[in-house]
Amino acid sequence: xxxxxxxxxxxxxxxxxxxxxxxxxxxxxxxxxxxxxxxxxxxxxxxxxxxxxxxxxxxxxxxxxxxxxxxxxxxxxxxxxxxxxxxxxxxxxxxxxxxxxxxxxxxxxxxxxxxxxxxxxxxxxxxxxxxxxxxxxxxxxxxxxxxxxxxxxxxxxxxxxxxxxxxxxxxxxxxxxxxxxxxxxxxxxxxxxxxxxxxxxxxxxxxxxxxxxxxxxxxxxxxxxxxxxxxxxxxxxxxxxxxxxxxxxxxxxxxxxxxxxxxxxxxxxxxxxxxxxxxxxxxxxxxxxxxxxxxxxxxxxxxxxxxxxxxxxxxxxxxxxxxxxxxxxxxxxxxxxxxxxxxxxxxxxxxxxxxxxxxxxxxxxxxxxxxxxxxxxxxxxxxxxxxxxxxxxxxxxx
Numbered sequence: 001x002x003x004x005x006x007x008x009x010x011x012x013x014x015x016x017x018x019x020x021x022x023x024x025x026x027x028x029x030x031x032x033x034x035x036x037x038x039x040x041x042x043x044x045x046x047x048x049x050x051x052x053x054x055x056x057x058x059x060x061x062x063x064x065x066x067x068x069x070x071x072x073x074x075x076x077x078x079x080x081x082x083x084x085x086x087x088x089x090x091x092x093x094x095x096x097x098x099x100x101x102x103x104x105x106x107x108x109x110x111x112x113x114x115x116x117x118x119x120x121x122x123x124x125x126x127x128x129x130x131x132x133x134x135x136x137x138x139x140x141x142x143x144x145x146x147x148x149x150x151x152x153x154x155x156x157x158x159x160x161x162x163x164x165x166x167x168x169x170x171x172x173x174x175x176x177x178x179x180x181x182x183x184x185x186x187x188x189x190x191x192x193x194x195x196x197x198x199x200x201x202x203x204x205x206x207x208x209x210x211x212x213x214x215x216x217x218x219x220x221x222x223x224x225x226x227x228x229x230x231x232x233x234x235x236x237x238x239x240x241x242x243x244x245x246x247x248x249x250x251x252x253x254x255x256x257x258x259x260x261x262x263x264x265x266x267x268x269x270x271x272x273x274x275x276x277x278x279x280x281x282x283x284x285x286x287x288x289x290x291x292x293x294x295x296x297x298x299x300x301x302x303x304x305x306x307x308x309x310x311x312x313x314x315x316x317x318x319x320x321x322x323x324x325x326x327x328x329x330x331x332x333x334x335x336x337x338x339x340x341x342x343x344x345x346x347x348x349x350x351x352x353x354x355x356x357x358x359x360x361x362x363x364x365x366x367x368x369x370x371x372x373x374x375x376x377x378x379x380x381x382x383x384x385x386x387x388x389x390x391x392x393x394x395x396x397x398x
Contacts, residue, residue, distance in 0.1 A: 004037040007387060008104035010114035013044035013079035014059035016225065016256050016285060018311040019137040022166065022189055022379075023110045024061040028068035029380040036387065038070045041100055043084050043114055045074035049256050053078065060287055073100065083113040083147055086120035098126040106390050107132040109160075112144055112151040118159050119150045131390040133162040134181070139169040139308045139329035141177040143229070148177060155181045164386055167308040167330035185386050189309045190379030191318060193371050198320035199294030207295045211252070211281055218249040218357050221296035221321065223289060226257025226265050229306040231326075231344075236272035236280075238302065238349035243278045245354060250279040254292060259284035293319035298356045301325040302349060309334055314374045317367035322356040324349070338367035 009027055014020065031038040046055045056062050056074055065072060075093050077084060089097075097117055101107055107130050109115055115134065121127035134151055141148045151174075154160040162183035165171035171186050199207065205215055213219060220242070224230035232253070239251045259282050260266050274280055286292060293299065299316025301307070307329040314334060317323050323339030325331040326349075332341045340363075342352035356363065 004035060005387065005391065006103060006105045007036050007038050007108060008100055008106070009038065009040045009108045009110060010117060011040055011042040011110050012083060012113040013042055013047045014056035014062045015047035015049055015054055015079065016059075019111055019135075019166075020061050021311060022137070023108075023135060024065055025190075025192065025376050026380055026383045027070055028065055029376065030384055030387075031065075031068050031070050033384075036384070039100065039104070040065060040070055040072045041097060042072065042074040043117060044077040044079040046077075047079040048081075083145065084116055085146065086116045086123065086150070089117065089120045094121060094124055094126055097121060098128065101130055102128040104130055106130065106387050108164075108387075109134045111135065111137055112141075112147040115147065115150040115154050115160070118154050122154070122157060122159055127159060131161045132159060133164050133183075133185075133386065133390060134160050136163055136165045136170050136174055137308050138306055139167065139173050140305045141174050141179070143306055148179075152177070152179050155179050158182075162386075162390055164383070165308070168333075169329045170308040183389070185382075185389075187379055187382045187386065189311055189314065190376035191311065191315050191374055193318050193375045195290045196293060196315045196318040197290070198368065199291075203291075204295050207291045211250075211295070213250045213252075213279075213281070213295065214248075217279075218246060218298075219252060219296045220249060220298045220300055220353055221252045221254075221292060221316065222258075222300045222302070223254055223292070223312045223316075224258070224301070224303070225255040226262060229303055230255075231302045231304040232258070232265070233268055233272060234302040234304070234326075234344060234346060234349065235300060236268060236274050237346035238300075238353070239278060239280060240273045241346050242350035242353050245350065246357070247277075250281065252281045252283065252292060252296065254283040254286045254289075256285045258282055289315065290319065293321055296321040297360055298353050299323050300349075300353065301328075301331060302344070303328045303331075304344065307331055313339065318371050318374050320364050320368060322360055322363045322367065324352045324356050338363050338370055 299321040313323040
């Protein structure tokens, strides 16, 4: 094939989330090397999150893809609490999607939600025969709602010819849920270690001053959206217990809905017992995550379910913070050698944070030594190989 390989990625929408960050990094990286030509179709042009509407064109991932030369098409829809179902698509949307898939050599679906489009195209006889891989990022398929059924149906029919999971736990969980595609790859997450790096003393002093955090105060950071999956209640209860032992510690929470302006978050603060004597900074959705990681001593994850290979753990570690996580998905494997794993209990979490702060010099050194294997260039290379593998399998089948 003398021309670039044409790859179409299907997104449910553009809004904050680790899977979108990761997939957009892959698409932008592969697009820049000139061997592949990437195109994105988003099933929505905006998303309703935390009582506000976020437009795709304002999203950081959207802008970075455009800057990398990736063409983006969107349907005029708003992503809400429920995914777009196969019955929701208009004839015009189906014909537009059918044309884009026909023009592609390979199709990637970011998670299983966009596969409602594939099911709809199949049911209308409009789906071109193209190798299609579902890129999976959960360790609990049951929480995918109807999207798991769309994935299972598409895999059973052969429309989905492969899966690419970001963790062994993800691949195993979908196999147990009855998803059987022809090929199953596991590609560990990677990050941009040029962006996620330790801060200089001057940088840390400046960032902390901007947040109102003393230069010498310990900092525990939770980077997560306000969602039951992330269990912010466990984090806040752990804050109360840890603050009794280490009252000088500052606690930073950031992510969609993680703000006192969110009534549900404010109520959870009260229920958890977080008083005004505890230095908790609720920053909401932020676009300066590399800076926040640089001032953190501990990057926490208190998730209850759903995680596969959490990006926050490696982003924090590459920036010099010690990851402390509950045992979800591949998190324990991800932080092995430079982080700690804790039970899902507030006293246990608080104790683990204390241990991480005490052991920070050694764990920080181990985390920084692991930066090479955390880098996204390895991940992008493996995705390039997987896309080539999809084409090879398609040709052999023909």
